[in-house]
Amino acid sequence: MRNPFAMNSGKYKTSYKEDMKMFGTTSVKIKWAVIVLLVLAVPLFTSSYWVGLLTLCAIASVGAIGLNLLTGYTGQISIGVGAFLGVGGYTSAILTSTLGLSFWIALPLAGIVTAVVGGLFGIPSLRLKGLYLAIATLAAQVIILFVISRWDSLTGGTAGLVLSRPSIGEFSLSSNTAYYYLCVVILLLTVLYATNLFRSRTGRAFLAVHERDIAAQIMGINLFKYKVMAFAISSFFVGIAGALLAHYTMIVSPELYSFHVSIEYLAMILIGGLGSIIGSIFGAVFITLLPVLLSLLVDVLAGIMPDLYQLFSSLKEFVFGAVIILFLIFEPGGLAHIWLNIKKYFRLWPFSY
């Protein structure tokens, strides 16, 4: 244990293995254990409403990490997340409700189906970059949603499908708290997987593709393979998030997966920090809670301006746009960068440099 009154003069690592360790020092291990325990203990202190909100945050975090693997780390812009969430949600809905499969089989299958669809729409990425790829994924969004809302016999059309919460044996996860634990555990697994991915060969290839794909190809990285793989892996997590969300809200219908949802997810990773796993979580929590905080604010201000309630949906849209623009201009590194700066400040205190 380090003397808490002594200054931290830096970390010294003498081998590559040490540098790549996930949990470097005892204090880091303790820190993560405390964080995980706190996250698990949340339902003990809060109301069911807040547990529900945090569940939504956890689900959004899984999706945001998925998107960040693709957009933040590999540099392939995707505006089609909304539709991929839909693919995950619908797959799980069809498998559990129509075919009567167990949730525990449907969940991974939802991820796999979404991964296949995502990989398919990722094929154009070999020829397309930046704006063009963004528009191709937008086309994917529109086409997938069209198929979902038209394929009545399978998807129930615009009416959608009804789902139920999963259960383990006799024990049903129907309460918010039980479902919260499920989502948090899946989030933890996602974080572990994503962190490990970037310590592996595949993850490094993704980063190389992001930096400069042609150079990466010259270095012997199979661009086609890794670009499609990035789409598939990313879509897998988005599909899982979609399935979790579907079983949480207990309904799937086309309007839940609109273009706006894609934008929200993009906003999560941008505001959280591109290419940062902790940032994806920050961003997901921020964007999920933004409307809630806004409505609290409106409740307070309603005494002065009673019209505010009618304007709420427009106000939400306005603030959402403003937040995106402000972050892009003033903190392009996102919340993850702010977090890093705060940590740095305390590490260096009382000397600022």
Add this chain to the structure above:
Amino acid sequence: MTFFIQMLVTGIVVGSIYGLVALGFVLIYRASDALNLANGEFVIIGSYICLILMTAYKVPFIIAVAITLVFSALLGLVVERLVVRPLMNAPVISVIMATIGLSSLLGGAVHMIWGHQTRTFPQVFPPTPLKFGGIIITPVYLWSFIVVIVLLTIFSLFFKFSKMGIAMRAVADDQQAAMSMGISVKYVYATTWAIAAVVAAVGGILLGNINGLSPTMASIGLTVLPVVILGGLDSVLGAIVGGFIIGVLQSLAGGYLDPLIGGGLKEVVPFIIVLLILMIKPYGLFGRRGIERV
């Protein structure tokens, strides 16, 4: 046969407006390598201002249009100064996201100010349809078509011969070279955004006269994206041709296929076309092929 020609004519007229809105995208892409996803909001803001001037303040149509265009130009300038310029050297995704954020912000503002209900323009164009053989054209369609053709001609000439147009092309081609030849890139950027906003507003006024006006009309910004891709992101001619192609195909799909599958195909057809085009000819019909070096 009459049905086919009717669909064709409708497609061409709608396509000409697509072309006009697409022109806004092309202008901005040419000058600043960015796609303005808030273009749809520029369209409806122009439309609303013209409408409000005419209904609430009883301004004659022509003067209302003039005021709208001036206001739109100012809006373009403000947006360029506040949102686009700080992100001049930012990566593509930041610029895309900034214009998406802008679209959300402007959309929210429009809802707050003017509400959600659909409004109709006061009668500007005579309502009696003109008949050519069996084909019916309402005057507003005809006028829109004429306005669009005139505007597109002016823009082609502007790019070819005027000093500003040449400066814009130079900036689009190579920013640094343009700068070293004494062109103010900042000035060109600002002008481009002003012009793009004005073009969008013209599109908005025409569309409003055709269909009436509601905040959902902003989705034209997304509908037009396939047009831009089809024609080529950096080609004025491409915007026009792409507009006609998509307009006609959409109209034909709406006329012939929608009854078969129960509607909705109209909105999807452009995106199916765009996926195909991106696979076969990623830079569109008239776009310049990018060459990449490591």
